[in-house]
Amino acid sequence: MEQRKTKAPYSLNSKKVADATKAWLQKRGIKIEEIAELVMLLQKKYYPNLTMEECIHNVEQVLSKREVQNAVLTGIQLDILAEQELLIPELQDMISNDEGLYGVDEILAFSIVNVYGSIGFTNYGYVDKLKPGVLEKLNDKTLGPCNTFLDDIVGAVAASASSRIAHRKQTEREQEQGEETLGKDIVR
Numbered sequence: 001m002e003q004r005k006t007k008a009p010y011s012l013n014s015k016k017v018a019d020a021t022k023a024w025l026q027k028r029g030i031k032i033e034e035i036a037e038l039v040m041l042l043q044k045k046y047y048p049n050l051t052m053e054e055c056i057h058n059v060e061q062v063l064s065k066r067e068v069q070n071a072v073l074t075g076i077q078l079d080i081l082a083e084q085e086l087l088i089p090e091l092q093d094m095i096s097n098d099e100g101l102y103g104v105d106e107i108l109a110f111s112i113v114n115v116y117g118s119i120g121f122t123n124y125g126y127v128d129k130l131k132p133g134v135l136e137k138l139n140d141k142t143l144g145p146c147n148t149f150l151d152d153i154v155g156a157v158a159a160s161a162s163s164r165i166a167h168r169k170q171t172e173r174e175q176e177q178g179e180e181t182l183g184k185d186i187v188r
Contacts, residue, residue, distance in 0.1 A: 038158035075149030109156035116163035123159035
C-alpha cells in the first residue's frame, strides 16, 4: 500500500512577507521616499519642523504592520494579474480600466488606514482626490502598468503614516506639558 506524504503545516514567515512587501513596492517603481513626500505634504502645515527622516521612519513603521503588508501584496498581485489579462473578463475590464464604480481598490486601501483611525481616513480621501506626487504618476494610464490597486495602497500608506505622526505628536505635546499620557506606543 502506498503511503501518502503528509503536508507540513503552514507557518507564516513574517520576515519573508515584510521583505517581499518592500521588494514588490520597489519592483513596481515605488520608493519609500516618494510615499514620505506625500506624508510631508499632509503634515507639514501642522508640524513645520517635521523632517523627511521622520516621514520615512513613519512610512517604514506603517509598512512593518502585517495587515498593511497583506493589503500591499494582495493589491500588487491583482494589478499584475490584470496586466497579464488573467482575470475573468468582467473583472479584467473593470480593473484594467480603473472603473470609477469599482470600489474594491479603495476598500483594500481602507483596510490599511483603518489601522490608524479617522485621521487616516480623511488624509486618504484628500490625497486620493488630489493625486499629488507619486499618485499622479501611478494614475497616468498612458505609462503602461496597471496600478488600479497600487495608487490607492500608496495613498493609504501615506495617510496612515500621517495619522501615526499626528497621534505621536499629540503624545509629545502632552508629555512636554507634564500631563499623564498613554505613551508613544498608543499608535504603533
